Amino acid sequence: MIAVEDLRKRYGKTLAVDGLSFTVEPGRVVGFLGPNGAGKTTTLRILLGLVRANSGQATILGQRYNELERPFCQVGAVLEASGFHPGRKARNHLRVVAQAGHVPKKRVDEVLEIVGLEGAAKKRVGAYSLGMRQRLALAAALLGDPGVLILDEPANGLDPEGIRWLRDLLRSLAAEGRAVLISSHVLAEVEQTVDEVVIINKGRFVAHGSVESLTRSVEGRVRVCSPQAAKLEKQLTKAGLTVKTDGYALLVAGGSSEQVGEIAAKSQLVLHELTPVTTQLEDVFFALTSGEQK
Amino acid sequence: MIASLSSEWLKIRTTRTIYWLLFALAALVTLLVVSSILAGHKVDLVGADKQLNLIGIGILAPVIALMMGLIVSTGEFRHGTITPTLLTTPSRPLVVVSKGIAAILLGVALVAFAEALVIGEMAALLPLRGIDFALQGGDAARLLVRILAASAIWAGIGSALGLAFRNQIGTFVGCFAWLFIAEGLVQAILASRWIDSHAGRFLPLSSTLSIFNDGKNNADSHMLGQWAGVAVLSGWMLLATILALVLLQRRDVS
Numbered sequence: 349m350i351a352v353e354d355l356r357k358r359y360g361k362t363l364a365v366d367g368l369s370f371t372v373e374p375g376r377v378v379g380f381l382g383p384n385g386a387g388k389t390t391t392l393r394i395l396l397g398l399v400r401a402n403s404g405q406a407t408i409l410g411q412r413y414n415e416l417e418r419p420f421c422q423v424g425a426v427l428e429a430s431g432f433h434p435g436r437k438a439r440n441h442l443r444v445v446a447q448a449g450h451v452p453k454k455r456v457d458e459v460l461e462i463v464g465l466e467g468a469a470k471k472r473v474g475a476y477s478l479g480m481r482q483r484l485a486l487a488a489a490l491l492g493d494p495g496v497l498i499l500d501e502p503a504n505g506l507d508p509e510g511i512r513w514l515r516d517l518l519r520s521l522a523a524e525g526r527a528v529l530i531s532s533h534v535l536a537e538v539e540q541t542v543d544e545v546v547i548i549n550k551g552r553f554v555a556h557g558s559v560e561s562l563t564r565s566v567e568g569r570v571r572v573c574s575p576q577a578a579k580l581e582k583q584l585t586k587a588g589l590t591v592k593t594d595g596y597a598l599l600v601a602g603g604s605s606e607q608v609g610e611i612a613a614k615s616q617l618v619l620h621e622l623t624p625v626t627t628q629l630e631d632v633f634f635a636l637t638s639g640e641q642k
Numbered sequence: 643m644i645a646s647l648s649s650e651w652l653k654i655r656t657t658r659t660i661y662w663l664l665f666a667l668a669a670l671v672t673l674l675v676v677s678s679i680l681a682g683h684k685v686d687l688v689g690a691d692k693q694l695n696l697i698g699i700g701i702l703a704p705v706i707a708l709m710m711g712l713i714v715s716t717g718e719f720r721h722g723t724i725t726p727t728l729l730t731t732p733s734r735p736l737v738v739v740s741k742g743i744a745a746i747l748l749g750v751a752l753v754a755f756a757e758a759l760v761i762g763e764m765a766a767l768l769p770l771r772g773i774d775f776a777l778q779g780g781d782a783a784r785l786l787v788r789i790l791a792a793s794a795i796w797a798g799i800g801s802a803l804g805l806a807f808r809n810q811i812g813t814f815v816g817c818f819a820w821l822f823i824a825e826g827l828v829q830a831i832l833a834s835r836w837i838d839s840h841a842g843r844f845l846p847l848s849s850t851l852s853i854f855n856d857g858k859n860n861a862d863s864h865m866l867g868q869w870a871g872v873a874v875l876s877g878w879m880l881l882a883t884i885l886a887l888v889l890l891q892r893r894d895v896s
Contacts, residue, residue: 389896390896393894393895393896397728397732398725398729398894398895399894399896400894413732414732414733425729427725428722428725430721430722431723431725431726432723433653433723434721435658436657440652441656443652444652444653444656445730447648447649447652448645448646448649448727448730449645449730450645
């Protein structure tokens with residue numbers, strides 16, 4: 349449905365996107381993750397025909413965005429919460445977009461209800477909070493009832509309730525068979541929303557897979573606290589484990605909590621805490637991108 | 643095309659900018675007409691020829707129309723609305739043309755409103771000074787048509803330049819610097835004894851002035867004729883539109 353193939357984009361001396369390839373299938377919510385400046389927004393803008401790639405292809409439903417028939421009714425996009433005239437009322441903003449996108453007027457009220465802005469529809473956008481603007485941007489994206497949604501950091505500015513609402517909305521849209529590509533650098537916020545993730549860094553592909561498969565691929569760690577931390581660190585290192593100091597605690601990689609406990613017992617060292625750390629998407633992300641960050 | 647054009651027109655109607663401009667325009671026109679009629683010499687107000695000069699206040703109209711065009715286009719970049727515009731209308735040439743037509747319609751509508759106000763105020767105020775309202779058809783209608791034609795073209799030029807250069811303040815300053823300073827300098831240089839050329843009459847402001855030149859007081863015999871002025875000014879609009887098409891087509895919107 350969405351296919352990015354060997355995409356490259358250069359801005360002057362900076363290679364913003366460097367040979368990126370991935371696909372998004374219908375009915376899936378795919379997180380597009382990377383640190384700030386990784387090339388996420390550039391990739392999404394190339395997909396939407398706003399930025400021209402130097403080479404490679406970015407297609408939706410097998411065609412470039414500009415070549416799609418009535419693209420606005422096939423692809424909905426949220427790119428920024430600033431694409432509004434502050435003096436225009438929210439409902440009028442949607443009317444303007446609907447008019448250009450060949451969408452019937454009655455759909456404007458429908459999407460306002462979907463995003464929960466029906467009560468604020470007659471307010472000027474300049475009086476909107478960032479969260480309300482995000483909802484309005486999402487309403488515009490849904491106007492054409494598209495089969496593909498491309499969302500760039502849509503949770504920015506949303507409160508916890510808004511984030512939960514967004515998560516439920518995206519899940520329900522995917523359940524209807526839509527493909528959703530959602531970029532974010534706040535990993536916790538997409539972890540519970542996405543089926544799979546594409547991770548990029550410095551414009552390059554890093555990993556693509558389900559959250560489960562990626563978390564499995566990264567080694568677990570053990571958090572251990574001891575009043576004799578220095579001695580414990582020495583013993584653990586001697587046993588071939590990797591140890592990082594995290595304030596009072598030690599983070600141990602390469603061994604289970606049983607192993608760490610046994611080493612401490614053999615050395616007669618006191619432990620105050622011994623906890624296996626569950627691998628989360630954030631750990632995967634940092635593990636996969638740490639080498640490239642250096 | 644119709645969807646894009648009606649969306650552009652809806653954009654114009656749904657912000658307060660247009661209504662503030664209408665108000666400012668009405669205030670300016672009223673100030674000029676009232677002061678001319680109430681404070682001017684009676685002898686300067688009697689007869690159709692003299693009263694035509696009051697309609698000629700509309701010579702400011704092309705400047706107003708240029709401002710309209712610039713606001714319509716640069717506002718898209720200033721507020722970031724160019725992104726939703728290009729998502730709904732990915733064809734950039736279509737965006738340039740739709741915006742141009744919307745700006746022309748807006749420019750013509752505002753200038754028509756200003757001229758209607760001038761004529762209404764003249765009809766109401768002249769009798770207060772015991773002067774008959776003498777404008778009838780003919781010359782007045784021809785002058786109005788010329789003012790509207792020049793305004794339409796300048797609105798188109800403004801819209802195209804706004805899309806080409808994007809920065810609202812920079813484009814405004816550039817346009818007004820050209821109109822009020824640079825073009826005069828270029829003309830002076832061209833007409834100097836070293837170059838001795840009349841090519842300056844083809845410049846935008848000169849061709850506009852030639853549209854308003856009725857030939858009765860033609861001190862400058864090198865001026866273009868009225869229709870030649872329309873043609874040359876249209877050429878400038880075409881050039882600005884091509885520039886906008888080329889630059890917008892090549893530019894990344896990020």
